[in-house]
Amino acid sequence: MGVEIPETMKALVGNRSIVTRLSNYACSSSSGDGVKVATVPVPIIEEHEILVRVHSIALNPTDFKHIDILSPRGAIIGCDYAGTVAKVGPKAAGAWAVGDRVAGATHGGLYTDRGSFAEYLKIPGHLAWKVPSSISDEEAATFGVSAVTAMLALNTRLGVPWADGGEDKGRSTTPILIYSGATSAGLYAIQLAKLAGLTVVATASPHSHDLVKEYGADDVFDYRSPTAVDKIIRAYPTIDRAMDCFSEGVSTAFCADVVRKNRGWVVTLLDPGKTDFDGVKVDFLLAYTAFGAEFQWLPPSGLNSARFHRIPKHCEGSMHHCREYPKP
Structure with missing residues (x-):
């Protein structure tokens, strides 16, 4: 009807x-x-x-x-x-x-x-x-956007396994850094990484530490602490992947410093511009590339008018995401 x-x-x-x-x-x-x-x-x-x-x-x-x-x-x-x-x-x-x-x-x-x-x-x-x-x-x-963004960053870029069915895969020693874990995208990323079996290392303000741990983070560091990077590296010497859920100021440099020893990979949510992080791969993503159509901003002004193409892997990831998440 x-x-x-x-x-x-x-x-x-x-x-x-x-x-x-x-x-x-x-x-x-x-x-x-x-x-x-x-x-x-x-x-x-x-x-x-x-x-x-x-x-x-x-x-x-x-x-x-x-x-x-x-x-x-x-x-x-x-x-x-x-x-x-x-x-x-x-x-x-x-x-x-x-x-x-x-x-x-x-x-x-x-x-x-x-x-x-x-x-x-x-x-x-x-x-x-x-x-x-x-x-x-x-x-x-x-x-919505925050969940799709977390999925794209982890599952289609950083190689985090799919947690199909929403079932916890158990504890793993493989670490991943979620910078700004108390953001909406950060909280989704923590849950997806945890369900996939990774050890989740996050940053957050002290007043958000309990919240971030409640969502599954195994360890949380104050991003403003001058010793935070060194503490993370010492505690997790094999860490080589990071999702920067803030992507402004020094956040990307913080992530790059954490994964540099292992020539790691950082995914950002805003374009970092021209960067040189000495052996660290920095990858910028937009959730809109998962929606199946190319698009352009501010045409035909010539400012910020690059054309963003449809990315099949992102589209497939979005379809997978919609089939599997969330579960009751």
Whole structure:
């Protein structure tokens, strides 16, 4: 049985001109009216997509960054969501049915017909997951960009084994560093690494140490301590992988110092620019490369307008993620 779908909906959309956004980019400012609530058409799904009636959303740093600089006027803001299926495309993967509870992440902030801060959104069927009865809409909405980012960093970049079925693989002596473990991405990364059987070493402020340990970290260090790097190296001499969940200031250099002896690998969530960390591989990722389409920012301004291509390994990882996580 179908549900009645309106022709229009309310959505939060970008409201800055290209001139204002370029000025914000150049001056690191936030001028102009960033967003407005507008009446826009309900997205028309393609045959491989589902239409979702949105019930809950979650916020990410990427949302305000898009609003300040990247979002064209009229683009629907927001990435994370939970809701119910309102319509199913004839070739949508996932055995979806109208009324199913659904959640995930979409590439919000760039398109006029794609974003989560709206009454409806469209998403490819294979890039959404079915919400179990044990999880509320509010909880499900948080399994979005941060969870996808943690999965991409660990499972598709750093070679962490998949913890299929959500089953703990047991304790391993293989260590991994999660810098800024108390962030949303950090907490997801800690859980995925722990389920995969790794020894999880994290950094956090002292007031967050208990939280990070509660989520599975085996050891936690204060990132502000001048002896933190040396203590980690002495305690975990084979450590060669790190996920930098902060990726600003000295965080990437901290991670590089930890894994340098073993010519290790650091994955960052922001572009570190030109770096030379003396034998350490530094790899920048964007969760949006897992959504199956190439994209470009600020075209045709010439500023920050590199084209980001679809990365098949990331797309496959995202599909795997949606099939396996979360479990009740």
